[in-house]
Amino acid sequence: MEFLILLGTPLFGALYLGFFGAWRRAPDVNVGLSLITLLAACALTARVIEHGDLLVAKEQFFIDPFNVFLVTLTAFVGFTTALFSRPYMRIERDHGKLSARQLKLYHSMYQLFMATMLIALTTNNLGLMWVAMEAATLSTVLLVTLYRTPASLEAGWKYFILCGVGIAQALFGTILLYFAAEKVLGSAGVDALLWTHLNAVKGQLEPAVLSLAFVFLLVGYGTKVGLAPLHNWLPDAHAEGPTPISAVLSGLLLNVAIYAVVRCKILVEGSLGSTLPSNMLMGFGLLSVVLAALFLWRQRDIKRLFAYSSIEHMGIITFAFGMGGAVANFAALLHMTVHSLTKSAIFFTVGHAVQKSGSQQMGDIRGLITTNPTIGWGLMLGSLAILGMPPFGVFASEFLILTTAMKQQPWATPILLLALAVAFAAIFGRVQPMVFGETSGKRLPHPPALLPVFAHLALVLMLGLYIPPYLADWFRAAARLIGGE
Amino acid sequence: MNHIPFDLQIINALAALLLLLSFSMLSQRRIVSLVNLLAMQGLLLTVATLMVAWRTGETHLYLSGLLTFALKVVFLPWLLHRLIRRLNVYWDTEPLLNIPGTMLVGVLIVVFAFGLAQPIAELASTATRNAIGIAVAVILLSFLMMITRSKAMSQVVGFLSMENGLFFGAMSATYGMPMVVELGIALDVLVAMLVLGVFFFQIREQFDSLDLHHLESLKERD
Numbered sequence: 116m117e118f119l120i121l122l123g124t125p126l127f128g129a130l131y132l133g134f135f136g137a138w139r140r141a142p143d144v145n146v147g148l149s150l151i152t153l154l155a156a157c158a159l160t161a162r163v164i165e166h167g168d169l170l171v172a173k174e175q176f177f178i179d180p181f182n183v184f185l186v187t188l189t190a191f192v193g194f195t196t197a198l199f200s201r202p203y204m205r206i207e208r209d210h211g212k213l214s215a216r217q218l219k220l221y222h223s224m225y226q227l228f229m230a231t232m233l234i235a236l237t238t239n240n241l242g243l244m245w246v247a248m249e250a251a252t253l254s255t256v257l258l259v260t261l262y263r264t265p266a267s268l269e270a271g272w273k274y275f276i277l278c279g280v281g282i283a284q285a286l287f288g289t290i291l292l293y294f295a296a297e298k299v300l301g302s303a304g305v306d307a308l309l310w311t312h313l314n315a316v317k318g319q320l321e322p323a324v325l326s327l328a329f330v331f332l333l334v335g336y337g338t339k340v341g342l343a344p345l346h347n348w349l350p351d352a353h354a355e356g357p358t359p360i361s362a363v364l365s366g367l368l369l370n371v372a373i374y375a376v377v378r379c380k381i382l383v384e385g386s387l388g389s390t391l392p393s394n395m396l397m398g399f400g401l402l403s404v405v406l407a408a409l410f411l412w413r414q415r416d417i418k419r420l421f422a423y424s425s426i427e428h429m430g431i432i433t434f435a436f437g438m439g440g441a442v443a444n445f446a447a448l449l450h451m452t453v454h455s456l457t458k459s460a461i462f463f464t465v466g467h468a469v470q471k472s473g474s475q476q477m478g479d480i481r482g483l484i485t486t487n488p489t490i491g492w493g494l495m496l497g498s499l500a501i502l503g504m505p506p507f508g509v510f511a512s513e514f515l516i517l518t519t520a521m522k523q524q525p526w527a528t529p530i531l532l533l534a535l536a537v538a539f540a541a542i543f544g545r546v547q548p549m550v551f552g553e554t555s556g557k558r559l560p561h562p563p564a565l566l567p568v569f570a571h572l573a574l575v576l577m578l579g580l581y582i583p584p585y586l587a588d589w590f591r592a593a594a595r596l597i598g599g600e
Numbered sequence: 601m602n603h604i605p606f607d608l609q610i611i612n613a614l615a616a617l618l619l620l621l622s623f624s625m626l627s628q629r630r631i632v633s634l635v636n637l638l639a640m641q642g643l644l645l646t647v648a649t650l651m652v653a654w655r656t657g658e659t660h661l662y663l664s665g666l667l668t669f670a671l672k673v674v675f676l677p678w679l680l681h682r683l684i685r686r687l688n689v690y691w692d693t694e695p696l697l698n699i700p701g702t703m704l705v706g707v708l709i710v711v712f713a714f715g716l717a718q719p720i721a722e723l724a725s726t727a728t729r730n731a732i733g734i735a736v737a738v739i740l741l742s743f744l745m746m747i748t749r750s751k752a753m754s755q756v757v758g759f760l761s762m763e764n765g766l767f768f769g770a771m772s773a774t775y776g777m778p779m780v781v782e783l784g785i786a787l788d789v790l791v792a793m794l795v796l797g798v799f800f801f802q803i804r805e806q807f808d809s810l811d812l813h814h815l816e817s818l819k820e821r822d
Contacts, residue, residue, distance in 0.1 A: 175780075240778075240780065240781070242777055242778060242780065242781030242784065243780065243781065243784060245781070245784075245785075246781065246784030246785060246787070246788055249785075249788045249792075250788060250791070253788065253791050253792055253795055256795055256799070257795060257798065257799070260799065260802060263802055263805070263806065264806075265806050265807065268799075268802055268803050268806055268807075271799065272752070272799070272803070275792075275795070275796070275799070276746070276755060276759070279759055279792065280743070280746065280759070280762070283739075283759075283762055283763065283766060286766050286785070287739065287766055287769065289777075290766065290769055290770045290773065290774070290777065291720070291773075293770075293774055293777060293778075294720065294723075294724070294773045294774045297774050298723070298725075307778070308777075308778060308781065321723055323719050323723070324719070324720060324723060327716075327719070327720070
């Protein structure tokens with residue numbers, strides 16, 4: 116039942132807002148629907164806490180420790196982003212940047228995007244997961260091009276083609292996986308792509324086929340994660356789309372893509388019994404961290420700056436999953452959670468800062484602390500959190516990842532540390548004048564919606580100091596699951 | 601020498617024709633012909649699927665054959681032709697690599713594809729396993745086409761042809777994916793094309809052209 120509401124609400128919302136999305140109250144409907152989705156996710160979570168894992172709809176959908184917190188996180192950030200977008204999109208409309216039709220498209224696609232991500236997270240069928248991932252791309256392409264500027268069209272085209280080609284590779288990987296599964300599970304057809312069934316027999320899957328499949332799956336879903344060198348679409352799509360979309364792309368979609376990679380990795384590693392998948396993840400992860408840190412220095416656009424920071428963090432998470440082991444997996448899951456919360460909070464403040472100064476160029480944004488203290492503090496605290504300052508949660512996860520790296524992969528530690536230091540200098544150096552610099556600007560006419568920002572940052576702070584026991588249990592159980600036990 | 605049953609010979613011949621079509625796409629610069637070639641590819645795919653369905657008696661393959669026909673032979677070519685007329689794009693410019701050069705690279709790719717497919721084909725138990733190499737070749741050739749063309753429309757044809765290759769690969773290796781998944785994939789392709797239709801008009805409105813050279817300003821600046 117909770118399941119039906121969880122997946123049905125955003126699907127219904129996409130349809131409903133597709134017709135009535137230009138209505139004056141549409142942003143409120145958007146918030147309301149997101150709230151229902153969130154409540155359903157919470158109810159589901161409560162049920163999982165009480166009864167354990169779930170398998171529903173002829174085993175086509177499932178909830179286990181690995182996806183339960185991601186579902187709640189996705190629904191939560193979806194809700195707060197809807198809250199943020201309510202005044203944000205109204206201001207955009209008042210500025211004449213968007214027409215009623217574009218607003219309708221925006222609301223409808225926002226709900227559809229949430230639905231595709233929730234399906235991708237909860238489906239047990241690897242084929243359906245692929246379908247949902249592709250649908251997530253499609254629903255956001257027209258959102259990236261919402262403003263119809265030349266730059267946004269270019270970003271949208273890049274996003275469509277690069278992710279389309281990438282996801283086609285993932286489809287080939289899925290076909291290969293099915294091919295290997297069919298040998299073991301028989302051509303029962305429907306069951307042979309169910310993850311739980313595959314996981315039960317992963318030791319018998321043909322290693323040669325699976326290693327080939329993993330290469331394709333990693334390249335395919337890795338494109339969506341934004342792993343270097345397949346990250347080209349990411350900064351453009353983040354910078355040119357409306358800010359609420361940047362927040363959900365960065366905070367949620369990348370997580371879902373990483374989730375897909377890790378699900379596949381569990382199967383492949385179980386079959387191969389070698390470290391090939393781990394090594395590939397570590398390699399791609401480290402490359403992304405280093406490249407992103409270098410590119411951070413060259414950014415002038417504030418949204419591009421934080422988009423590259425997302426690539427860097429995805430690299431860290433991928434690297435941690437690559438190292439494997441209970442602690443590293445635990446840290447990676449924690450990092451996924453805190454990165455998602457922090458990064459979307461940052462995009463919320465950035466959105467308002469950009470609206471205020473009318474430019475995304477960092478040189479034009481100055482002195483937020485005098486013109487609008489809450490935005491200024493939000494951006495400063497968010498940046499400090501994402502840069503891994505204690506006592507925020509990012510510090511805890513990065514600390515765990517680094518100490519594990521020291522034990523398991525000592526060669527990588529200096530590279531990681533150096534990249535983190537470079538990223539710190541780059542981001543802090545840019546944010547500091549934006550927040551504290553001299554300005555002649557005036558206060559905003561509209562009160563910005565900053566409740567989501569501080570709610571996110573408070574959660575990140577809490578996760579840095581105290582992790583609720585059931586969350587820690589899920590992280591541990593998921594870490595064991597990913598470790599293949 | 602082993603005797604190969606007649607229907608299998610036909611399937612293999614269809615696979616060979618599919619490869620041939622991929623090469624003609626690589627050399628074709630008229631966009632209208634490109635779309636026609638794509639429709640022919642779809643038709644071959646339909647016939648091949650129906651042949652396999654008849655041979656194995658799998659009912660879901662009949663369905664997916666019909667779906668392929670409706671989507672890839674009728675609807676998508678119609679949509680693309682309409683777009684071409686409305687947007688007035690008939691010719692692609694000279695590809696980034698000239699056509700003989702592209703063909704040579706294509707030949708190398710085919711050799712590589714067969715090498716890549718060898719281990720899979722050895723493990724496959726389907727009668728159509730010889731065609732796996734061709735499917736991989738079609739995928740990679742479409743990829744090559746997407747890289748070397750600069751008009752958005754040709755890239756989309758390349759993208760659809762890649763999807764055809766994937767479909768053919770799934771069919772020859774495993775007699776197709778489960779029905780739910782195949783329906784989902786078909787839906788995605790359909791939506792992708794509709795999104796693209798909208799998208800093309802936006803690009804045209806903005807640049808007065810569908811040449812992707814206009815879309816090159818978002819580079820990392822020094």
